[in-house]
Amino acid sequence: MNLHELNAYAVAGKVDELNLISLEGGIYLLEARMHGAAFPLSDARGQMLHLRSVEHAREVLHAFPRLPFNLIHTSVHDEMCGLSAGTEDSLRVPIASRSSW
Numbered sequence: 001m002n003l004h005e006l007n008a009y010a011v012a013g014k015v016d017e018l019n020l021i022s023l024e025g026g027i028y029l030l031e032a033r034m035h036g037a038a039f040p041l042s043d044a045r046g047q048m049l050h051l052r053s054v055e056h057a058r059e060v061l062h063a064f065p066r067l068p069f070n071l072i073h074t075s076v077h078d079e080m081c082g083l084s085a086g087t088e089d090s091l092r093v094p095i096a097s098r099s100s101w
Helices: 003-011 054-060 077-081
Strands: 017-023 027-034 037-040 069-073 091-095
Touching: 003 027, 027 054
Parallel strands: 017 069
Antiparallel strands: 017 027, 027 037, 069 091
16 A cells, blocks of 8 residues: 555545554554554555654654554564564554644
8 A cells, every 4th residue: 555545545534543663773664554454555666665753654644634643663572582473562652643843
């Protein structure tokens, strides 16, 4: 899904939430959740849309309708400690889609 498609779905009220996924190395990926399924966002070349920060995501989404917006931090601690891969230990933090300053 690209940003244009995401905006159309958001305007139609079909997007349940947006998740900004923080990965190791300062990489952020954006996904839309609709009807329980995750749809990663892609850029104009069809590649995964990489964002630099929460503020960069807010800039990209500034003209979109307000939607529930979460920052998701994945845990690499599980791999380091040898815990099972099935353990869901991500930190999920609701954030404002518009900057408060």
